[in-house]
Amino acid sequence: MTRSQLIVLALLLVSGRVISAEISIDKARETLKNYGLANCISGQFKDESEIKSDIGLAIGAYSSMGKGQHLIVQNEDTLEVTHDPYAETEKYMRNAYARTSSVSKHSDKKMVFYGCLEVYNSAEFDAFVKSQDQYLPK
Template sequence: MRRTLIFSLCLTCSMHAVSGESHRAQARQTLKNYGLSHCILKSFNEDSALKKDIELSAGTYSFMGRGLHTVLQNEDTLQVLHDPYKDTRNHVSKAFNLTAANSKYSDEKMVFHACLQVYNSEAFDRFIRTQDAYIVVD
């Protein structure tokens, strides 16, 4: 009986740990997708169906959508103390500006290519992991 109880307890704990890791991975991916959306949006100068679609996607990945990170506020003043989404936009913007993505066919930067370079970079993954402390716990 005691072995069964210990086994059941260990199984439950391991399932919770796997579930927690899956939640963390999902939260990280959502924040990365949010960053990619904003990276691409930065290049639009005109309204279009594509811009509207990307804006809606970015909204979905945000705190007010289905984002899995919380915005930390002072409870009394409601002053924002930490916003993982704003920090992600800032990180992506800086990284985009530092990314070379020119084409021999155009003098303009290839926005999608640059954004994918940022999105797939180890530096972006490291940044995303720094936001783990703000993941909403189930």
């Protein structure tokens, strides 16, 4: 192989890693967003049901014990959690949902799915999720 062919090959390998890293970050963000959406919906229903149970399984699948890629940070000496991206996502969704105006003209009750999707699809939630990138493995 010539030197220029080796350089091209090296660039392709490096760019492939960069693309792979971007895909991994995008997937990690998507998983954290899905975790937030599932928690938002589930948190609005107090009674147990098949749907709530199913959403609970999804929450587990999207968590750090499932497909979640974000790291929970602990103090090495005390093992106290110093940052939990999943708990922060739950808190963010709970607070943002409380601020949504998703009352139907046909009912006085808030439309849970609609309100949670409003938060999920917001630029603010996207920015929050990106702020958690620092807790992804390097």
